[in-house]
Amino acid sequence: MDTINLSGRKPAPVPIRAGAGLKPQHYQSVIENQPDVGWFEIHPENYMGRGGPPLRYLERIRQDYPLSLHSVGTSLGSHMPLDMSHLKQLKILVDRFEPGLVSEHLSWSHGYEWFTHDLIPLVYTPESLQLMVDHIEQVQDFLQRQILIENPSTYLQFKESEIPEQVFYVEAAKRSGAGLLLDINNVFVSCENHGWSSEAYLADLPMELVGEIHLSGHSIQQLEGETLRIDDHGSPVCSEVWTLYQQFIARHGLAPTLIEWDNNIPEFPGLLQEVTAAQSLMDAVVNKEVKDVFVG
Amino acid sequence: MSLLAELQRSFCDALRTSEPPDPALLDRLPNDGLALQRFQVYRNNFIVLNGDAVADMFPVIKRLVGDKAFRMLATAYVRKHPPMERILLLYGEAFPDFLQSIPELSGLPYLADVARLEFAWTAAYHAADAEALQVAQISGLDDSAFSSLRLTPHPSIQFLESEYPVYRIWETNQSEDHDEQVSLDEGPSRLIVIRPEMEVEVREVSTGELLFLKHLHASVTVGEAYERTVQVEPEFDLQAFFQRHLLDGTFCSL
Numbered sequence: 367m368d369t370i371n372l373s374g375r376k377p378a379p380v381p382i383r384a385g386a387g388l389k390p391q392h393y394q395s396v397i398e399n400q401p402d403v404g405w406f407e408i409h410p411e412n413y414m415g416r417g418g419p420p421l422r423y424l425e426r427i428r429q430d431y432p433l434s435l436h437s438v439g440t441s442l443g444s445h446m447p448l449d450m451s452h453l454k455q456l457k458i459l460v461d462r463f464e465p466g467l468v469s470e471h472l473s474w475s476h477g478y479e480w481f482t483h484d485l486i487p488l489v490y491t492p493e494s495l496q497l498m499v500d501h502i503e504q505v506q507d508f509l510q511r512q513i514l515i516e517n518p519s520t521y522l523q524f525k526e527s528e529i530p531e532q533v534f535y536v537e538a539a540k541r542s543g544a545g546l547l548l549d550i551n552n553v554f555v556s557c558e559n560h561g562w563s564s565e566a567y568l569a570d571l572p573m574e575l576v577g578e579i580h581l582s583g584h585s586i587q588q589l590e591g592e593t594l595r596i597d598d599h600g601s602p603v604c605s606e607v608w609t610l611y612q613q614f615i616a617r618h619g620l621a622p623t624l625i626e627w628d629n630n631i632p633e634f635p636g637l638l639q640e641v642t643a644a645q646s647l648m649d650a651v652v653n654k655e656v657k658d659v660f661v662g
Numbered sequence: 663m664s665l666l667a668e669l670q671r672s673f674c675d676a677l678r679t680s681e682p683p684d685p686a687l688l689d690r691l692p693n694d695g696l697a698l699q700r701f702q703v704y705r706n707n708f709i710v711l712n713g714d715a716v717a718d719m720f721p722v723i724k725r726l727v728g729d730k731a732f733r734m735l736a737t738a739y740v741r742k743h744p745p746m747e748r749i750l751l752l753y754g755e756a757f758p759d760f761l762q763s764i765p766e767l768s769g770l771p772y773l774a775d776v777a778r779l780e781f782a783w784t785a786a787y788h789a790a791d792a793e794a795l796q797v798a799q800i801s802g803l804d805d806s807a808f809s810s811l812r813l814t815p816h817p818s819i820q821f822l823e824s825e826y827p828v829y830r831i832w833e834t835n836q837s838e839d840h841d842e843q844v845s846l847d848e849g850p851s852r853l854i855v856i857r858p859e860m861e862v863e864v865r866e867v868s869t870g871e872l873l874f875l876k877h878l879h880a881s882v883t884v885g886e887a888y889e890r891t892v893q894v895e896p897e898f899d900l901q902a903f904f905q906r907h908l909l910d911g912t913f914c915s916l
Contacts, residue, residue, distance in 0.1 A: 420788075445670050478674040480674070482677060483712055493664065497666065523691070526669075
């Protein structure tokens with residue numbers, strides 16, 4: 367017999383479609399217009415109040431769309447133990463909203479009594495790899511589900527790092543049983559900032575571990591003749607990142623793809639335009655595969 | 663201390679201060695001539711990300727002091743009171759007291775109270791939800807039963823008293839395009855901030871109403887709260903108060 371779901375809502379996997387980061391500015395527009403977006407993603411920390419409108423809007427939107435929880439507060443790479451009270455709050459949201467995906471970052475934000483609320487790079491050593499693996503396993507055990515780990519955008523690296531970032535990233539996922547949330551903008555930003563090759567970074571990633579892709583805009587800071595790219599999620603996806611994305615999905619296949627836009631947020635149609643652009647590239651891969659089957 | 667612990671602590675130290683970072687920290691970065699600039703991106707992020715959270719919470723303060731001064735205040739606040747929680751929803755709780763402590767702001771003596779009102783708004787917004795009191799729950803009660811009730815105000819309720827007209831200052835600064843002047847002679851404010859459903863309401867109340875609600879909030883019975891209120895405020899009109907507020911979401915379901 368089927369279980370009775372009192373919320374009238376099924377746990378929904380995140381579909382292999384383009385989705386969007388859900389911003390409070392867009393709650394009304396999403397509820398009223400039911401835009402053609404495959405799914406939405408939120409930062410659970412923004413819904414950890416005791417109550418109030420954000421949770422109610424999310425309940426309403428979750429009735430119509432699958433959801434992904436993209437956490438920013440766990441600080442998996444911190445040398446300090448994980449905060450169980452924070453994990454409990456995360457679990458409450460996971461149980462309440464039944465997201466199709468849950469993710470965190472390959473970074474740390476908590477190095478002291480206080481919190482930076484920024485995603486700061488790790489030193490890539492065997493010690494920190496083991497720490498990441500332990501922390502990811504703890505989170506997965508506690509939530510009773512797999513999580514995805516996002517590669518960071520970085521502006522500096524440490525001399526003490528012994529392991530290339532993408533090797534560290536994939537190893538952390540493989541050893542812990544996590545999946546990858548591949549942020550192609552972050553790949554581009556980090557590679558440009560450190561003189562690495564984005565193509566080489568992406569070429570070796572095991573697609574079977576990629577559970578989600580992120581795309582977003584970044585800004586450019588000129589410094590004494592040098593350029594630093596800053597991952598500020600404040601503009602449309604740039605053409606280089608679209609190209610990397612297109613090449614990646616053509617070669618490796620599709621994954622649910624999110625447009626993140628967190629600063630200088632446009633009206634919803636502006637965000638939808640980016641989502642539609644990502645969806646078109648995904649559709650083109652599917653259409654080519656179909657054509658190849660029939661023609662080839 | 664492990665390498666990781668030591669590195670993370672020294673990184674955090676360097677993020678928080680406005681002093682140049684420890685050269686030993688910069689020495690750990692590849693020597694490409696941009697080590698300091700690379701580090702500065704993180705210092706800037708720390709200030710801006712957390713400062714933006716403060717700016718979002720205090721839009722009226724930002725209008726009153728101007729964008730540039732607000733950014734300086736927010737930066738100083740982030741350095742002095744870095745976030746102590748993983749959740750930023752209520753970061754800014756110490757901002758009103760912080761404003762009060764700044765000597766350069768002593769010419770704007772109402773500023774801290776306006777900030778208290780803005781924080782009360784945010785606290786009410788994210789407070790717990792509760793079912794509202796329904797008419798059927800009290801319609802059958804006689805006077806004596808009603809008098810011995812403990813009516814609980816909605817968990818979002820915030821109380822604010824100020825010797826300045828902060829409600830008028832707050833109200834006239836809700837948008838950029840205002841040219842109305844508020845005179846400090848308009849006198850003190852007594853306010854409750856409450857969110858019965860989705861909308862936060864800022865209500866001006868009388869001294870008696872404020873006192874009465876505070877007693878109810880402290881779980882005193884209706885009758886006892888009334889007795890205590892009229893001792894201080896003999897004109898307090900219980901009937902008029904309940905006509906307006908008994909069933910408007912001010913109180914929780916019994």
